[in-house]
Amino acid sequence: MDDVLEELAATIRGHGRDSHERAEELVRTALEDETTPEVILESSLVPAMADVGRRFRDREIFVPQVLVSSRAMQAALRVLEPLLTPGAFETRGHVVIGTVKGDVHDIGKNLVAMLLRGSGFVVTDLGINVPMQRFADTIEEVQPEIVGLSALLTTTMMQMESYVEEWVRLGLRGRVKVMVGGAPVTSAFARKIGADAYGRNASDAVDAALALVEAGRGGTAGERTA
Ligand code: B12
Numbered sequence: 369m370d371d372v373l374e375e376l377a378a379t380i381r382g383h384g385r386d387s388h389e390r391a392e393e394l395v396r397t398a399l400e401d402e403t404t405p406e407v408i409l410e411s412s413l414v415p416a417m418a419d420v421g422r423r424f425r426d427r428e429i430f431v432p433q434v435l436v437s438s439r440a441m442q443a444a445l446r447v448l449e450p451l452l453t454p455g456a457f458e459t460r461g462h463v464v465i466g467t468v469k470g471d472v473h474d475i476g477k478n479l480v481a482m483l484l485r486g487s488g489f490v491v492t493d494l495g496i497n498v499p500m501q502r503f504a505d506t507i508e509e510v511q512p513e514i515v516g517l518s519a520l521l522t523t524t525m526m527q528m529e530s531y532v533e534e535w536v537r538l539g540l541r542g543r544v545k546v547m548v549g550g551a552p553v554t555s556a557f558a559r560k561i562g563a564d565a566y567g568r569n570a571s572d573a574v575d576a577a578l579a580l581v582e583a584g585r586g587g588t589a590g591e592r593t594a
Contacts, residue, residue, distance in 0.1 A: 372398045373412040376444070380416035383429075383436045388443035395447040405448045409479075414569075417441050417475065421551075441475055449482050459490055461581040463547075464506050465516035466494030468527050473520035476550065479570040480516065487574045500531045507540050513581055516573070517563075519550040528553075529561035536562075545580040549573055 376394040379387050398408050420437045423429045463484050467477050474496045481491045492510055494502060503515060515535075519525040528548055535541040545564040548557075549572075558566035565580055567573030 370401075370403070372401060373403065373408065376408070377412045377416035377419075380413060380437055380440050380444070381419055383433045387436055387440040391440040391444040392447055395444045399447075399451070405451045408444075408448060413441060413444055414479075438475055442478070445475075445478060445482065449485075452482055452485065460488040460578065461514060462490045462492070462510060462512040463514045463516055463577060464492045464494065464503065464510060464512045465518065466498035466503065467496040467518045467520075467550075468524050468531065469497055469499045470527070471519050471521055471524035472496045473518070473550070476520070476570070477516075477518035480518070480549065480567065480573045483570040483574050484516075484577060487578070489577060500527075500534050503531065504535060504538055504540060507535070507544055512544060513584060514545045514547055514577055516547045516549070516577075518548075519553065522552045525550060525552050525557070528563070532562050545584065547573065547576055547580065 372394055376391060376398065379391045379394060384390065395408060398412075399405070417437065420429070420434060424434050463481075465477060465481050465484075467474055477496075478493075481493045484491050492506060492512065494506060503517075506512075507515060517528050517531060519528060532541065532546055535544070535546075546562075547565040547567060548561070548563045549567040553566060555566040555568075565576040567576045
């Protein structure tokens, strides 16, 4: 990895006072050096955030430090987002995405939304802590092909099943494909709750979404479906 990407990863992992400003600067420098947004994401930002996750799990760092890293990560992602988003001319489908109720984790969900946009999907991002009814109202309103649910806690993940059941009850389930993800979610869990697809990471989510749209047009969803 080159020096700029290494320093960027260290900035995300570290807890400096102005790390969000520094992260933004370093992303701009990497782009000026002609590093692609995909390389910046995959070889610096994502592994750095994964390392933050490991250290939080092992109680080497705590919530305040994680928040500083998250803020730096979000600042970096804001610079990359427009570059991963092509013009609206090629729309592959519409995805409504959000983090389920009681859960405020959004870094991974934002990354998924960003890569979906970058692959030509229109994305309506409902944000964090989103109740079932808000999804239901948005499904009625924007008629998406796919709804994406994100959860990072083993507790909040359990609500995904009741969301899907409620959409069945409301007669919405036949109109949308459901895709789920988040660190504790697995493809077995996705199958168990009746979701159509699971994405382990953001690029997997894009492949799954493309397969679902393709299947909806008469192809087969292939092995990525849950
Ligand atoms: C950052 C973070 C926070 C930040 C969140 C900031 C933010 N804006 O998101 C803050 C500090 C606020 C936080 C709070 C808490 N957190 Co926290 N947090 C994390 C941490 C360290 C990293 C998560 C992250 O951003 N990862 C990086 C992204 C890129 O990965 P990702 O989220 O997994 O997303 C990828 C995939 O999962 C997938 N994906 C994600 N969503 C979707 C959706 C779809 C549709 C698809 C297809 C794919 C997909 O693609 C993404 C991109 O590749 C994790 C540790 C971990 N290893 O996950 C703990 C972790 C999730 N947190 C945890 C806990 C316990 C908490 C708190 C309860 C702590 C507390 N005591 O207050 C609170 C809960 C607050 C709440 N109500 O939600 C635990 C959960 C344990 C559990 N079993 O449930 C974890 C696992 C840490 C741990 N090991 O203990 N947290």
